[in-house]
C-alpha cells in the first residue's frame with residue numbers, strides 16, 4: 254500500500270559514506286514512452302526504460318524495492334532510429350502514439366535544437382553524446398499519486414537536453430536510495446518533493462566514493478550480456494556487483 258508523505262524536514266544527503274549493498278545496481282535499456290506526464294503535467298521529464306531487466310543478474314523483480322534512487326547515467330544516441338514511425342518506439346503503456354515534442358521541460362528549459370531531430374548525427378557527435386556521464390534521480394514503482402497499475406522506472410537526468418531521445422540506450426548505475434514513493438495531497442507537493450530529491454541526489458553524488466563510479470566501464474556500454482551477474486533480456490541488462 255502507498256503511504257502519504259510524512260511531515261517534517263528531510264535529510265540533505267541520502268545513504269552512507271560509500272555505496273553499500275545492494276548498490277551498485279547496473280541497468281541498461283532503450284528509452285521508451287511513458288504516459289507523457291513528466292514534462293506536460295509535472296514539468297520534470299522522466300525517461301522510461303523497460304523494467305524486465307530487474308529479474309536478471311540474480312534478483313527477481315521484487316528484490317529491487319520501490320522507491321526513489323540516485324546514480325549516474327549515460328545515453329547512447331546511436332540506437333535512435335533515424336526513420337521513426339509511430340510504432341517504432343516501444344511504450345510502457347498501451348498507447349503507441351509518439352508524444353508531441355514536450356514544451357514544458359522545467360529542468361530541460363530548452364534552447365532551440367542545433368541539429369534537427371530528423372538529421373542523423375555525425376560519428377563524432379554520437380561519440381561525444383555517448384561519453385557524457387550525467388547525475389540522475391529516479392523512481393521505481395507504481396507512482397501512487399497517479400495510481401498506475403504497471404510498475405515502471407522513471408529516470409530524470411540532471412541536464413538540459415535540446416530534444417527528446419526516445420530510442421537511445423540508457424545505461425545506469427544506481428548507487429543509493431533516497432526515500433519511499435508516496436501519494437501526495439497535490440501535484441505541487443509531489444513536484445516540490447521531486448525537486449528536493451534532485452538536490453539530495455546532487456549532494457549525495459558529490460561524495461568521493463560515489464563520484465568515482467562515473468568512470469565505470471558499464472557507463473561506456475561495456476558489460477552487456479557477459480560476465481557474472483550481467484544479463485540480457487528484452488534489450489535490457491542489469492547486474493549487481495558483489
Ligand SMILES: Cc1cc2nc3c(=O)[nH]c(=O)nc-3n(C[C@H](O)[C@H](O)[C@H](O)COP(=O)(O)O)c2cc1C
Nearest residue numbers: 287288289290291299392396397398407434435450
Ligand atoms: C525523483 C522522482 C521522485 C518521484 N517520486 C514520486 C512519488 O513519491 N510518488 C509518485 O506518485 N510519483 C513519483 N515520481 C514519479 C512521477 O509521478 C512520474 O515521473 C510521472 O508520473 C511521470 O511519468 P511518465 O514519465 O510515465 O509520464 C517520482 C519521479 C521522480 C523522477
Ligand SMILES: Nc1ncnc2c1ncn2[C@@H]1O[C@H](COP(=O)(O)OP(=O)(O)O)[C@@H](O)[C@H]1O
Nearest residue numbers: 286287288289291292298299300410417418419
Ligand atoms: N532531463 C531529462 N531527463 C529525462 N528525460 C528527458 C530529459 N530531457 C528530455 N527528456 C526526454 O523527455 C522524455 C520524457 O518526457 P515525459 O513527458 O516524462 O514522457 P514519457 O512519459 O514518455 O516518459 C524522455 O523519454 C526523453 O526523451
